[in-house]
Amino acid sequence: MLTVLLDGLAAGMLLFVLAVGLSVTLGLMNFVNLAHGAFGMLGGYVCAAMLNRAGLPFLLCVAAAALASAAAGVVLERLLYRRLYGRDHLDQVLFSIGLVFVAGAAADWVFGARQQLIALPAWLSGRVEVGPASIGAYRLFLIAACGLIVLALHVGLVRTRFGARLRAAVDDAVVARGLGIPVPRLFALTFALGSGLAGLGGALGVEVLGLDPTFPLKYMVYFLIVVAVGGANTVLGPFLAAVLLGVVDVAGKYWVPELGAFAIYTAMVALLLLRPQGLLARAAER
């Protein structure tokens, strides 16, 4: 019971790191980016390739994965995404689905369609006894690492000047621009940060969530749920949503495997209907 809970917590925290960037893209920029998972996939592949082919230390690979995804985010934002801000949602949907297809085909071409496996370093394998429950050392590491990221994001958003500007831009982009806040540059920076975090999550998640060319499509729904349920203006909202989702998902797979992903899709639709506030209400107002 406790093991399931802790596994769910680890998966949920991973989901949060993966999805938090999307909550900014969707919430702040009102951009329907279905390709957010592609950045996570990129991070995962960078990490797996460096670890398996070059044999570099795990933490270095993870950091490189985050940087690679952030760089890809900057390039794509400047070159392509920027042109679609303020356009029809249909255009954004088509564009990002196209990006998912291209990314999937590219990953398949380079790495093949099979699941990527990574060998964890010795200090992260094995199990640890936590009170009455036993949990994988890697899961514990995930909870700690993602917990630190959540804390850093929260402090960054609440305490720093960057965070204050970002919150202002989320609340009212027009007025924020009027106050001299460089909203477009803020967008670009935040987009890069979000993509980088997605890459980090993808790298950390190879062991837990798996990694193959269908990754962006498979987890797209999960990211959307996190954002839809959590809202955009806080770190805590998406965090709670992600943890809840992780626990429900793991528990569902553990106790009622015959339901499969059906439970999570049902939960998504139900939550969207019961709690359309948060991000959705904000986006609908515009």
Next chain:
Amino acid sequence: MTARPWLRPALEAAFWAAALGAYFAFPDLLPLLSQVAIAALFVLSLDLLVGFAGVLTLGQAAFFGLGAYAAGILAQQGWGEPLSGLVLAAVLAGALGVLTAPLVLRGGDLPALMVTLGLGLMLGEAANKLPGITGGADGLLGVEVWPVLGLFRFDLYGRTAFLYSLAVLFALFLLARLVVSSPFGLALRGVRGNARRMPALGTPVRARLVAVYGMAAAYAGVAGALLAQTTQFVSLDALSFGRSAEGLLMLVLGGLGSLYGALVGAAVFTVAHHLLSELSPLFWQFWIGAALMAVALAGKGGVLGLFAAALRRAS
């Protein structure tokens, strides 16, 4: 447009004559041509919803798949009469559409996108987890369809399949053309233009949108039923997210908000798919993604938009 009033009917007649002529011109490609007709009907349903009413959806495959499984299971259980299969598919898919419409039409693009996506995935997963009814991942086998009208037997070369699909497409196309030029269709365009002002003109926005959502669902259901009957097989692919996304691409490729655009987009896409995926499926996935991105960046209008622009320049 008004300069040559004969031009439009002439082009329309030429279009359908060409569609029928394909039967004689490409006797070896009839199964592919049936696919084109079915895809065209599916895209027509998306056009009614996205192009005319401005409702975004990522889950139209749910209705396509429901229609396919409904017609397939009916035929599998021993009633292979094709036309009643179409009617059943239309009724079931339309009913599901009307039932889910209030969930989808809660205001705003994002909720509509997410709810349709969620519902589509739910239905796909349900079909996957109920192999007793749908055959699960193996697909629905043992579908036996009787001759159309008791006269035309489905043959190995797909002659009946193509003419049957084309006839259904033509009939439903005429109906759609009637609908979009009716006051109802005009109201839909008004809603797409400005949903807040339409109530001031006395248009019940919600009722109109629910109606068109149901109608589009029924169209998609018939398209699915056609696929099930002409191929005598239904797979989980009928419900896949990829089908919804491809439908949107065909629609945008042909041109949003034009009925002929839906047909042209479906034809171009399906033929391109046939040619390219023979080279390599990966290649196809890559280029389809690149095409989506290019179309999105370039804006709407599609193939038919280019054609219309050329025509305007010429006249």
